[in-house]
Amino acid sequence: MVSMVIRRVFTAVPLLLLVSSLSFVLLSLTPGDAARQILGTRGTPEQYEALRQQLGLDQPVYEQFWHWLSRAVTGDFGTSIINGTSVAGEIWARLPVTLSLISGAILVSVVVGVAGGVFSAVKDGWLARAIDALVLVVWALPVFWVGSMLVVVFAIKLEWLPAVGYVPLSESPTAWARSLALPVFALSLGSVAAVVKQTREAMLDVLGSDYIRMAAANGIPPRSLIFRHALKNAAIPVVTVVGLQTIGLFGGAVLIENLFAVPGLGSLLVTSALSNDIPAVQAVAVVFTLVVIIVNFAVDIAYGLLNPKLRSS
Amino acid sequence: MFRKKLIASLAAAVMALGIAGCGGGSDGKGGAKPDVLRIGLGVGPVTLDPAKDAAGLPNVMRSLTNEALFHLNADKSASPALVSDSGYVGKGNTTFELTLKKGIRFTDGEPLNAAAVKTWLLYFAKAGGPFASNLSIKSIETQGDYKLTLHLASPNPIVPVILSQYGNGGAVSSPKAVAHPADLAKTTYGVGPYVIDSSQTVAGDHYTLVPSKYYYDKSAIRFKKVTVKVISDKSAMLRAFQAGQLDFGSLDPTVAAAAAKSGVKVMHWASGTVIVSLLDSKGSLAPALGDVRVRQALNYAVNRKAIAKAMVGEFGAPTSQLQMSDTDPALNDRYPYDPQKAKTLLAEAGYKDGFSMKVVDGGTASVIGDATMQAVAKDWEAIGVKVQVKAATTDFVALALSKKFSGIEWPPDAVPTWMGYSLFWGPKASLNPFGVVNPELDRLFELGRSQSGDEAAETFAKLSSTVTEQALNVPIYTADTIWGMNKHLTGIDKGTWMPFAADFGWKS
Numbered sequence: 001m002v003s004m005v006i007r008r009v010f011t012a013v014p015l016l017l018l019v020s021s022l023s024f025v026l027l028s029l030t031p032g033d034a035a036r037q038i039l040g041t042r043g044t045p046e047q048y049e050a051l052r053q054q055l056g057l058d059q060p061v062y063e064q065f066w067h068w069l070s071r072a073v074t075g076d077f078g079t080s081i082i083n084g085t086s087v088a089g090e091i092w093a094r095l096p097v098t099l100s101l102i103s104g105a106i107l108v109s110v111v112v113g114v115a116g117g118v119f120s121a122v123k124d125g126w127l128a129r130a131i132d133a134l135v136l137v138v139w140a141l142p143v144f145w146v147g148s149m150l151v152v153v154f155a156i157k158l159e160w161l162p163a164v165g166y167v168p169l170s171e172s173p174t175a176w177a178r179s180l181a182l183p184v185f186a187l188s189l190g191s192v193a194a195v196v197k198q199t200r201e202a203m204l205d206v207l208g209s210d211y212i213r214m215a216a217a218n219g220i221p222p223r224s225l226i227f228r229h230a231l232k233n234a235a236i237p238v239v240t241v242v243g244l245q246t247i248g249l250f251g252g253a254v255l256i257e258n259l260f261a262v263p264g265l266g267s268l269l270v271t272s273a274l275s276n277d278i279p280a281v282q283a284v285a286v287v288f289t290l291v292v293i294i295v296n297f298a299v300d301i302a303y304g305l306l307n308p309k310l311r312s313s
Numbered sequence: 314m315f316r317k318k319l320i321a322s323l324a325a326a327v328m329a330l331g332i333a334g335c336g337g338g339s340d341g342k343g344g345a346k347p348d349v350l351r352i353g354l355g356v357g358p359v360t361l362d363p364a365k366d367a368a369g370l371p372n373v374m375r376s377l378t379n380e381a382l383f384h385l386n387a388d389k390s391a392s393p394a395l396v397s398d399s400g401y402v403g404k405g406n407t408t409f410e411l412t413l414k415k416g417i418r419f420t421d422g423e424p425l426n427a428a429a430v431k432t433w434l435l436y437f438a439k440a441g442g443p444f445a446s447n448l449s450i451k452s453i454e455t456q457g458d459y460k461l462t463l464h465l466a467s468p469n470p471i472v473p474v475i476l477s478q479y480g481n482g483g484a485v486s487s488p489k490a491v492a493h494p495a496d497l498a499k500t501t502y503g504v505g506p507y508v509i510d511s512s513q514t515v516a517g518d519h520y521t522l523v524p525s526k527y528y529y530d531k532s533a534i535r536f537k538k539v540t541v542k543v544i545s546d547k548s549a550m551l552r553a554f555q556a557g558q559l560d561f562g563s564l565d566p567t568v569a570a571a572a573a574k575s576g577v578k579v580m581h582w583a584s585g586t587v588i589v590s591l592l593d594s595k596g597s598l599a600p601a602l603g604d605v606r607v608r609q610a611l612n613y614a615v616n617r618k619a620i621a622k623a624m625v626g627e628f629g630a631p632t633s634q635l636q637m638s639d640t641d642p643a644l645n646d647r648y649p650y651d652p653q654k655a656k657t658l659l660a661e662a663g664y665k666d667g668f669s670m671k672v673v674d675g676g677t678a679s680v681i682g683d684a685t686m687q688a689v690a691k692d693w694e695a696i697g698v699k700v701q702v703k704a705a706t707t708d709f710v711a712l713a714l715s716k717k718f719s720g721i722e723w724p725p726d727a728v729p730t731w732m733g734y735s736l737f738w739g740p741k742a743s744l745n746p747f748g749v750v751n752p753e754l755d756r757l758f759e760l761g762r763s764q765s766g767d768e769a770a771e772t773f774a775k776l777s778s779t780v781t782e783q784a785l786n787v788p789i790y791t792a793d794t795i796w797g798m799n800k801h802l803t804g805i806d807k808g809t810w811m812p813f814a815a816d817f818g819w820k821s
Contacts, residue, residue, distance in 0.1 A: 028491035030707070030708070031707075031711045031712065032707050032708040032709075032710060032711040033711075035710055036710045037359075037707065038359060038365065038367075038441070038442070038443065039442075039443045039710075040367055040443050040710060041710055041713070041723075041725075041736065041744055042443040042444065042446075042736065042742060042743050043443060043446075043743055044446055044741060044742075044743050045741075045743075047441065047446060047743075050441060051441045054441055063593030077372075082359055082360065083358075083359055083362075083498055083516055083517075084360055084362065084365075084494070084495055084497075085499065085516050088433055090516065092514050094515065123499035135791075148548065148552070151556070152552070155552065155555075155556040156552060156556050158556045159557070161558065162556060162558055163549070163552040163553050163555070163558055164542070164544060164549050164552065164553045164556075164558060165519070165542060165553075165558065174803075215362035258545065258546055258549075258551060259546060260549065261518070261542060261543070261544045261545075261546070261549050261553070263515040263517075263518030263519060267350045267517075267518065268517065268634060271517050271545075274707050275359070275707070275708075276707065288412070
């Protein structure tokens with residue numbers, strides 16, 4: 001376990017460096033810059049040059065990157081070149097929002113997805129086939145359409161939930177839950193479908209294996225057979241899918257946060273990228289990369305817990 | 314047993330959410346005056362520092378936190394706000410005096426005095442914001458605590474407009490904050506009925522405003538709190554209105570009709586013009602554009618009525634001229650749709666078979682920009698002019714100034730004509746990448762900026778009509794600013810450049 005952690009940390013460093021340098025270079029290559037965004041159509045050429053100099057944008061890209069990197073390794077992400085606010089402060093303010101959204105979506109995906117997959121695999125008949133077909137339909141639905149329809153029904157027609165916005169947990173737990181309900185549901189729908197599908201396939205595979213038949217012949221009750229013996233073995237591919245879905249949910253969060261006007265990291269990434277705010281984009285890219293590393297690490301640990309053979313190797 | 318408990322807990326949670334949903338806060342649909350005014354804006358401030366921020370939608374919020382020295386009225390005139398007395402000294406519009414009202418404090422408790430205004434104006438000019446060059450100040454003298462004299466490096470007939478909420482120049486902030494500009498980015502330090510509560514604010518997403526304890530007119534504080542939510546997705550803005558989550562907010566032509574249909578009160582008035590600016594009017598890239606007959610032909614070729622109806626419907630109107638403060642309404646139909654006349658003019662100029670040019674389409678700036686440019690390109694193609702359209706995103710300004718495109722399609726605001734010259738046609742104008750020199754416009758500008766009153770208005774009206782006659786643009790339609798609001802909301806002055814939220818009230 002210790003060696004695995006050390007290995008992960010060592011692979012994380014070059015990965016973070018690669019992602020941050022790539023995003024820096026790509027953003028620098030984008031036509032226009034932060035000085036243009038600030039001045040819009042009104043700045044004279046002299047004003048524009050002066051502002052570029054003031055913001056350090058007249059320096060070569062490698063120098064700008066080195067300047068950013070040398071501060072970032074100490075945990076100092078600097079200030080936004082657009083609005084002058086602390087980037088770390090922005091990240092800390094928005095991270096809980098995105099984590100709430102993602103955690104909720106994972107929870108829904110795992111609970112509903114595994115339950116649906118097991119049910120569909122165990123119960124043969126029209127209901128199981130209907131779930132299987134429904135999964136394919138849900139998978140094909142565009143997230144923004146689902147989100148819009150949910151708002152029309154639950155916010156506008158029924159007036160149960162808010163259409164946009166986010167309320168912090170510290171302000172009101174109920175309002176927090178209400179503000180997250182629709183975004184979480186819209187975000188998790190695709191993941192639920194993926195988990196149902198994977199769970200069903202894995203369960204069918206395991207339930208058809210010799211040792212399950214043997215266990216059934218030995219009189220082990222069906223419930224124990226399914227949940228204690230079959231599901232544990234079927235869980236490894238499901239964990240892989242959940243891990244991949246978790247990473248994918250961060251991508252989906254960018255869209256959902258915009259759709260529901262939720263102040264998370266996704267919306268920060270969009271606004272920062274549109275205004276060429278390099279420090280802010282870099283910080284979000286680092287956070288998202290760290291998330292990918294942590295999720296992969298968690299998946300590795302889960303593998304070990306589910307399969308003793310992997311643990312020992 | 315466990316399963317029953319689980320089901321019961323889930324049912325309770327769902328009921329709690331539902332009940333909370335039914336009973337939660339003001340839905341904005343009732344008539345009773347709410348404690349919180351909820352505003353939605355399609356674009357938030359770039360920064361809270363007025364000296365570095367752009368204008369436009371964020372000025373709705375800024376009017377609550379930073380009262381300006383002068384107030385810009387619906388008729389585009391400016392009247393004193395934090396100023397008791399003001400005026401030009403002598404002739405030539407190079408010296409301007411103003412006396413401040415007494416007993417006024419910034420939101421940090423510092424007094425508004427001549428020294429504070431001087432500090433602010435000098436900071437504003439050097440801060441590097443988009444409006445920094447509006448007022449070229451040579452020096453500022455203070456006489457006593459409340460009187461200032463501005464000495465300008467060049468004549469300027471619209472100092473009160475520049476020191477109004479338009480362009481942020483008048484949004485004076487506390488000298489203590491100006492001494493530490495980083496503080497100006499975190500919260501507001503103006504003279505205003507409200508101040509931003511940074512603990513309840515996430516920059517770029519939502520802003521919470523609470524009453525300022527130092528504001529001189531307590532009766533202007535009509536709400537215990539004002540929230541400003543940035544909702545960039547137009548459909549999300551519409552849904553927020555329909556769900557009763559907003560009292561006031563910006564809309565656009567694509568959702569305004571749906572908002573009105575669902576019971577939202579919609580107000581709109583002309584605020585700008587969707588145009589194709591012919592930047593290359595001396596013909597550096599496309600020589601044909603150097604001939605005024607060709608530029609006029611491009612104007613006659615556009616079926617403005619059809620395009621305006623299809624793109625903006627009731628939220629705009631076809632026009633042949635760029636709307637500025639001194640435009641003559643009689644010229645709105647200067648170039649009626651006449652493809653035959655367009656062909657004749659092209660032939661007279663020696664371009665019977667047409668020509669080619671490249672245009673940047675700033676579609677992101679105007680929601681319906683892409684479709685508008687395509688429609689214009691189709692009309693031009695009918696007279697033999699082939700247009701290669703480059704759709705811009707965030708690189709619009711960079712492309713516009715790259716000298717690789719003869720024109721740009723975009724929706725400029727109806728600026729004061731004086732400012733229009735400085736933006737578009739002056740030799741050093743920010744949107745004059747080809748360095749086009751136009752002696753007639755230069756002459757009128759030089760004349761007008763030293764004049765005052767009706768005389769200046771007449772000269773600038775002449776400048777505006779010359780722009781139209783020389784066909785330096787192909788204007789298409791006026792673009793309205795569109796606002797949705799709770800029917801109980803009062804104080805919206807239709808026709809203003811931007812709604813002044815500090816005037817908002819509530820009528821049950």
